[in-house]
Amino acid sequence: MKRGFRSSLLALALVAPCLAQAQTAAPAPEAPTGRIAKHSTTANQDMVAAANPLAAEAGRQILAAGGSAVDAAVAVQLVLNLVEPQSSGIGGGAFLLYWDGTKLTSLDGRETAPAAATPDRFMGPDGKPMAFYDAVVGGRSVGVPGTPRLLETARKRWGKLPWADVIAPALKLAEDGFTISPRLNGLLGQEKFLQSDALARAYFYQEDGTPKPVGTVLKNPAFAKTLREIADKGADAFYSGSIAADIVATVGRHPTNPGDMTLDDLKRYKVEEREPVCGMYRVYRVCGMAPPSSGGIAILQMLGIVEGQDLGAMKPGPEAVHWLAEAGRLAFADRALFLGDPAFVDVPVRGLTDPGYLKSRAALLGAGRSIGKAKAGEPPFQKTEFFFAPSEGIEFGTSHISIVDREGHAVSMTTTIEDGFGARLMTRSGFLLNNELTDFSFAPTEEGRPVANRVEGGKRPRSSMAPTIVFDAAGKLYAVVGSPGGSQIIPYVAKTLVALLDWKLDPQVAVDLPNFGSRNGPTELEAGTEAEGWKLEIEAKGHEVKLIDMNSGIQAVVVGADGLTGGADSRREGVAIGN
Template sequence: MTRLVSSPWRRVLGVGLLALVPVLTSGAQAQTAAPAPEASTGRIAKQAGTSTRDMVAAANPLAAQAGREILAAGGSAVDAAVAVQLVLNLVEPQSSGIGGGAFLLHWDKTSLVTLDGRETAPAAATPERFLGPDGKPMKFYDAVVGGRSVGIPGTLRLLETAHRRWGKLPWSQVIAPALRVAEEGFPISPRLNGLLGMEKFLPSDPIARAHFYREDGTPKPVGTVLKNPAFAKTLRDIAEKGADVFYTGEIAADIVATVTRHATNPGDMTLDDLKAYRIEERAPVCGSYRTYRICGMGPPSSGAVAVQQMMSVLETQDMAAMKPGPDAVHWVAEAGRLAFADRALFLGDPAFVSVPVRGLVDPGYLKSRAALVSPDRSMGRAKAGDPPFQKTEFRFAPSDGIEFGTSHISVVDREGNAVSMTTTIEDGFGARIMTRSGFLLNNELTDFNFAPTEEGKPVANRVEAGKRPRSSMAPTIVLDANNNLYAVLGSPGGSQIITYVAKTLVGLLDWKLDPQAAVDLPNFGSRNGPTEIEAGTEAEAWKAALEAKGHEVRAIEMNSGIQAIVVGPNGLTGGADSRREGVAIGN
């Protein structure tokens, strides 16, 4: 199911906090100036951030500043990521929070660990969950709004798990910046105000309406100081008692009540579902690209597999000589077609589907896939391949759409440890229900396929009890030829995440752009359908040349939120996507 952004989103997705950014700490000022919007594009004009010691790149200046504060206090990359995520819960509530899930990559200078904090389906879930009385798939927002779509949240348990392994500062200290923002409030940004104004479903939730809107139903104005005493209490409880209070205590009871008592679309989550939730450590998916090694999250994410498949096709070409333009788009789009064809057939939760990851990234197999691409003509639509090392029969599962409720965090600390974490509540403002504990809940279960069968066969990504829905999130870490950290990046964007990350990798590794220039390149690619180019950018001028190669071209809104950090001989350089309000800052 594809959900495209209507044009008004473009006017708010790129508008940021401007001068409304208060300083969270008395330390040194941020090294990047407050960004200003470009009137012609709605983007925010930014320069790459630089630092000699450490850096955090996040989608909101207040969240980035919280991470920077923790790094300045001697915190680790994980400490900073915890602080960033908890502040994002407040200042970017439409995108992520403890009511959702995340994938986290951690690099400690010698080894990479990947942690799966994806949401799970309740024990009562069945494959028919999103079928209507007529046996047909429900309309998307009929499924989203309410308790039916809410998966068991994983983000907080993920943060606690990572902090116990790699944190340096006390748990209460890394929570402190978010607690301060919750208690003292923050000025509503133009972006948040604009998204609230466009939202149709959130005002129907009484708790969310009271928090975000005025009595007349209009959003609280830009600059209004928004406090969240309920979330402050939640944070104090979590600081004192840990994540268990979320999964077994008073907060857990509040989550279950919010889900099961929804007036029109209740869910079936139980306290036992929350208590049973576990973080899974997964094997990283890594592959070579020229002199680099690109690593990411394995299934249930399709991100790293698909990105690696795309990069293996692009490696057969001199991408550096192409530069941004129609020839580069042709190769990226064709690589995307092949990757998305395999993604649709083979990827799912490895606890339920035997995913042939080894075969999907096998160099010989990928060489045969790359040979299918013509330099002069688009293949139109690719078919899935036949990778080696398969153990079972796999079933067709159509692609998913675009998540607006997702964010990405990149951090490098002074010791060279790094975190790449993509975090989500799925759609913008998730299930549009807010707990009395002060946070929104995800609609992650709508990342499953609504139809449990296709052509008479069960699909790999159908709903099942305890299952994690397939994701496209692709937090990525790049190592150089000497196995040293080179880049940390990722993006929101649903299934388009895969092409956003691939584009940025080409910009960094082939075109040698600084991170800000790489993330700000026009977005383009194909999800095994039309060739998509970003509307309102220079990419629209490439349309005729692509059509001459047989591409069906669509200019659409492609609102990424890429956060990238590159390690160089003189320190760190970072970029925060100009389509959002974030910054890359360090000490």
């Protein structure tokens, strides 16, 4: 037995019984809306909120074994790779915020474009942008994955348990199998492109082309082998050697839409440490991810713009929707113009979050009427000219993890492979690859000028992911929040923060509130919820209103005087659990 796996026996012994129990537990009843009925969870020592019960349980057991919040995050992410493969995994990327009790640090594990990528990557032979799924499916859309290096980097700095121990829960599930959940089965049934990949088809589908049924035990020996190599050799085993060669071959072999990633692209990948973006909202300090994510800045802008309104007195309803949607218009207008990879674009972070600038933006709004389509502002402290960059849309290939450990340290991590099931490419190493490069703007120019978020070799595409950590008036950890949802992540997280900070709602109630907002287009209300009843009143204020599905996956943990309280979005199958 190799030395690295001796220590993993403890973790396996601790985790295995509880994983089995979580795997066989009866599903929660369906709420009248079709959501899974849930109640908030409380704990005295630590808590994990994640998108799948098996993943959350793995994290909880790592915490119970004395692991840190980062140790638990590694375990949760690797299990999610198996049980929620449509949303995240080692073939993708992530952003991580970590609070060590005295300092907040953020790590950027976003994917990068291969060195050979050029601005016209997603332009068709007719000189027009490719149709979205023509670009997504195949190797062309695959960015160099960042998640394995991010997990290793974070654990080396803040982990307590041996590397093999935090990998052990996922390794056991990969070898012994896990049962296919109703959500995974349903998404496989809706999926149109995944069966074009022979490995994915054999893994997820039956011979007649239907998804493997709910309750089927799914084993992944190829992923188990990959995890053993990473446990033994670290993330270097992913970025070189046989796993890296497999990634490159998978990207390049697509018959109609191959990519150009090389072994050197993988070898050169680096995690970047970024200064978190922070700002005050009432008595709270709200912190998020800096560019290339637009999430942290946009949320701070929205909160700064509505701070002059008494949202606490409004409660959830049409009036609050009006103000938050209007703030969203202004934030998304700035986002489109100014946000991109800071290695390629001088993003005026200080100006975009300047309190005086946000007050001037708020002054454009009125209580009685929507401003309609907003224009970008002129923030102070600009260094260069910027160019219009269209927003990316909605995706279903993202997940969020919120964790607080018994020392009061916290992780907020949003993790993604971009679209549901990513590029629809499965490696022989047992995991799906991302389609993150379609987060770049497809057209490299707009009105003859370069677009800030255009494709360039080595560049990181703009993101909306918004892992968020909130501190109270005394500077103590208060809340850990985040969500999947593409560019809708921004209004999802903003809604949840207002619900927690202004409306003082229980975390489960806060995450389950109807979603709403504007991305500088129509005001969007979540179909099938009480928000539908707000439509006429909002339209009376001049809003164009659309009722749409808004399938968030918000995870929130709140720290109180009596312990921890958590909520996991009822729109998905996740849970918040603790010790």
